[in-house]
Amino acid sequence: xxxxxxxxxxxxxxxxxxxxxxxxxxxxxxxxxxxxxxxxxxxxxxxxxxxxxxxxxxxxxxxxxxxxxxxxxxxxxxxxxxxxxxxxxxxxxxxxxxxxxxxxxxxxxxxxxx
Amino acid sequence: xxxxxxxxxxxxxxxxxxxxxxxxxxxxxxxxxxxxxxxxxxxxxxxxxxxxxxxxxxxxxxxxxxxxxxxxxxxxxxxxxxxxxxxxxxxxxxxxxxxxxxxxxxxxxxxxxxxx
Numbered sequence: 001x002x003x004x005x006x007x008x009x010x011x012x013x014x015x016x017x018x019x020x021x022x023x024x025x026x027x028x029x030x031x032x033x034x035x036x037x038x039x040x041x042x043x044x045x046x047x048x049x050x051x052x053x054x055x056x057x058x059x060x061x062x063x064x065x066x067x068x069x070x071x072x073x074x075x076x077x078x079x080x081x082x083x084x085x086x087x088x089x090x091x092x093x094x095x096x097x098x099x100x101x102x103x104x105x106x107x108x109x110x111x112x113x114x
Numbered sequence: 115x116x117x118x119x120x121x122x123x124x125x126x127x128x129x130x131x132x133x134x135x136x137x138x139x140x141x142x143x144x145x146x147x148x149x150x151x152x153x154x155x156x157x158x159x160x161x162x163x164x165x166x167x168x169x170x171x172x173x174x175x176x177x178x179x180x181x182x183x184x185x186x187x188x189x190x191x192x193x194x195x196x197x198x199x200x201x202x203x204x205x206x207x208x209x210x211x212x213x214x215x216x217x218x219x220x221x222x223x224x225x226x227x228x229x230x
């Protein structure tokens with residue numbers, strides 16, 4: 001079945017540091033890929049998405065590129081802020097077979113310190 | 115636009131009691147999902163509905179859990195009887211037509227359930 005693997009957290013960085021959170025996936029078809037963010041005490045929000053190979057999703061300074069050859073969708077940001085402290089979830093949705101089910105990774109907690 | 119609405123936001127109950135969590139999806143969305151989030155297990159999909167019909171309930175932990183969607187604008191998740199291990203944050207999410215190529219899920223704020 002489909003699966004998503006994320007790097008384990010917590011990831012602790014100083015403000016303005018470069019961020020990478022690794023995500024790899026296993027899927028039988030051609031999935032769409034997503035990054036969601038969860039701030040403390042809130043529900044998940046979509047951060048960015050990509051629908052096909054080589055697409056780059058971007059939002060709020062975050063980027064991720066859909067790499068079919070390495071089945072990866074790593075999240076990056078050039079300069080993190082304290083306000084980026086949150087839990088980040090990688091997810092996929094298969095386009096074949098119908099349905100709207102997303103498969104989520106386990107989440108990676110990011111802590112940004114001054 | 116109102117997002118996904120969940121109630122109550124917090125629920126504290128005693129072991130053995132019935133608990134009902136409620137969700138109102140975004141108007142016009144055809145799919146609805148119930149998730150449970152704990153530190154130990156992370157985010158787990160419990161059940162999801164398309165057009166008010168349950169499609170996949172394989173994530174429902176046991177018979178004590180049940181979910182209904184009587185119409186397009188309302189869903190409930192019931193736990194009877196509740197146990198301390200059910201303590202978690204329960205999220206509801208909705209998404210537009212399943213025919214769309216890319217469907218992001220819109221999450222509610224969650225219900226934090228504590229069973230003592």
